[in-house]
Amino acid sequence: MNGDTILVEPGIYRESVVIDKDVCLVGCGGPTAVTIESIDLPCLSLQAHDVRIEGITVRNSLAVQPSQYGAVDVSCGQVELVDCDLSSISYACLAVSGPEAAAHVRNCRIHDCDGYGVLVSTVGSCRLEQCTIQRNGLAEAAAFQNSDLSLQDCTLCEGKGYGVLIQDCSQGRLLRCDIHANAQAGVAVFQESIADVSDCKLHHGWGSGLTFYQQARGLVQDCEVYANLSSAVEIKHHSSPIIRSCKIYKGKWSGILVSDVSQGIIEDCEIFDNVMAGIEVMWESNPIIRRCSIHHHAYPGIAVFQGGRGIIADCDLRQNAPGALSVEAGSQVYQERTLSTVDPPSS
Template sequence: MEQYALYSQQLSGMDDTLALRVVSLSSQNPVFYPSITAALQASISGDTILVEPGVYRESLIIDKAISLVGCGDREAVIIESIDLPCLSLQANDIHIEGLTVRNHLAVQPSHYGAVDVSFGRVAIVDCDLSSASYACLVVSGPETVASVRCCHIHDCAGYGVLVSTVGSCKLEQCTVQRNGLAEAAAFQNSDLSLQDCTLCEGKGYGALIQDCSQGGFLRCDIYANAQAGVAVFQESIADLSACKLHHGWGSGVTFYQQARGLMQDCEVYANLSSAVEIKHHSTPVIRSCKIYKGKWSGILVSDVSQGIIEDCEIFDNVMAGIEVMWGSNPIIRRCLIHHHAYQGIAVFQGGRGVIADCDLSQNVLGSVSIESGSQVYQERNNE
C-alpha cells in the first residue's frame, strides 16, 4: 500500500462513517461519496477510490481502470453481497487492495464467486475473501490475468480459487484454507501458478489441475487436506519445486490420466495414502525429493504409466518404497530407498521398469521383489 500512503489515515471531522473519497488523476482534492457505487459512477479510468472502514452492502461491477483501496486494516473495510458477486472485474489495470469481501446466500448457490474476474489484467492485494457461493475467487476467459498477493481466501463450500476457460491466475504469499472442493483449481486449458502459498485444511484437494491445464507450485506448504495435496488430471501438466506436502488424508501428489510434470526438491511426508501416485498412462519426472513416513507406499506407479524417478531419498514408509504394477514401466535411478517394513521396490501384476545405481539396502523384506509375469532390468544397485 506504499503508493496510497498519503490517503491511508482515517478521515476526521466527518459525520458520514461510510464516506468514500475519489482521488482523480486531474485533482489531488478528494471528492466524497456515500457509497462505492456512487463513487464508481463518478470516477474515470485511472482514479483511486479510498474506502473508509464500514460495511458496504453492494454488488459492484468495475469495468474501467480503477483502484479500490481500503483505508486502515482490511478487517474493518467490508464489502458484502447476497446472491450476487461482491466484485465483478471486467477491465485492464484494476487494482483491489485492503478489503474484506464476503458473499452470502439466500437461495442455492450458482456458479459465481465473491470476486469474479472475467476480463483484463487485475491485481488483488492484501484482501480477505470468503464466500457461501461457488468460489471465493473465479478467474475465467482467454484475456483474463489475475495477480493475487498476500490474501486470505477461505471457508467456501466450493473452491477457494477457480481458474477456468483459458484463464490465468498467479497467487503469491497467500493462505487458502478450509474450502470444500479444492483450495485452488484450474480447469479447461487454464494456468494456475502459486508461489510461497499455504493450501491447508480443505475438505477436498489442496490443488486440482485438470482438463489440459497447467499448474506451477514454488515453495508452497500444502497440508491437512482431505484428498490429494496436488492432483494433476486429464492431460494436464504441473511443476512443483521446493514444496512441502504433508499430513494429508489422501496422497501428497497424484498424476492421473496422461498427466505430466516435474516434481523437484520437494518433501512429501506423513500422508495416509501413497506419497506420490502415478496412474493411467501418466509420465512425470520425480527428482531430488524426500519421501518418507507415509502410511502406504512411497511412490505408486500403476495402470500403464511410465515416468522417471531419480536422485530421491525414499524411506520409512509403511509399505514398499516404490510399487510398480499393471503394465507400468518407470525408470528408477540413483535413489536411496531404505527402512521399509516391506521391500525397497515391489514389482507385480505385469509391472516392468529399469532400476539403476540405487541403494536398496536396509529394507526388511529385501531390496527388490519381482512377481512372476513382471520384468525388471537392474544394474549397479547396492542391495
C-alpha cells in the same frame, strides 16, 4: 474515471459492485475495516483492463443454491488483489474465467468456501504469491479448461477436497508452497495436464501428497512429501511425470505407486520409512528408477507385480526388512549397479 484511486471508508457495504473502468479501490484502515458483502451476486465483478483492489474484506453469503460465480469474479482484464480477505459460501471465493482474464493475488487470505478457494477456468490465468488458502470445500485452488495457475510461497491447508487441482489440459506451477491437512491429494494433476512443483512441502494429508492421473505429466523436484495417509506420490493411468531429488517418507502406504500402464522417471530421491514398499510398480507400468536411496521399509524397497516392469539403475536398496526387491512372476525389471543386502531376484 480511468486511472482514479478510490478510497473506501471503514464500514460494511452490502452491495454487488461492478468495476468496468481502470481504477484502484483501496480500503482505509486495512482489510478488517472495510467489508463488501453480497447475498445473491458477486461482491466484486471486475471487467476492466487494469484494476487493483487493496485492503478489503470480500464476503459472499448465499441463502439459495449458489450459481457458478465467485465472491470476486474476474471475466476480463488484468486484476491485482493485495492484502485482501476473501470468503464465500458460493461457488468460489475468487473466480477467474476467460481467455482475456488474468489475476495477480498477493498476501491475501482466501477461505471457508463451500466450493473452490480459487478457480481458474476457460483459458484464464492466475498467479498467487504469499497467500493463505484454507478450509475450502472442493479444492483450495483449481485450474480447469486449458487454464494457467501459479502459486509461490503460499499455504494451502485444511480443505475438505484437494489442495491444488489441475485438470482439463491445464498447467500449474508451484514454488515453495506448504500444502497440508487436506482431505484429498495435496496436488492432483488430471487429464493431460502438466504441473511443475518445486521446493514444496506436501504433508499430513488424508489422501496422497501428489497424484498424476490420465496422461498427466510434470516435474516434481526438491520437494518433501511425508506423513500422508495414502501413497506419497501416485502415478496412474498412462501418466509420466519426473520425480527428482525429493525426500518421501513416513507415509501410511507406499512411497511411490506407479500403476495402470504409466511410466515416468524417479531419480536422485530418498524414500524411507513408509509403511508399505518404497516404490510399487504394477499393471504394466514401466518407470525408470535411478540413483535413489530407498531404505527402512517393512516391505521390499521396490515391489513389482501384476505385469509391472521397469529399469532400476544405481540405486541403494539396503536396509529394507524383507529385502531390496520383490518381482512377482509375470513381471520383469532390468537392474544395473544396484546395491542391496540380498541377491537380486530372478524375474
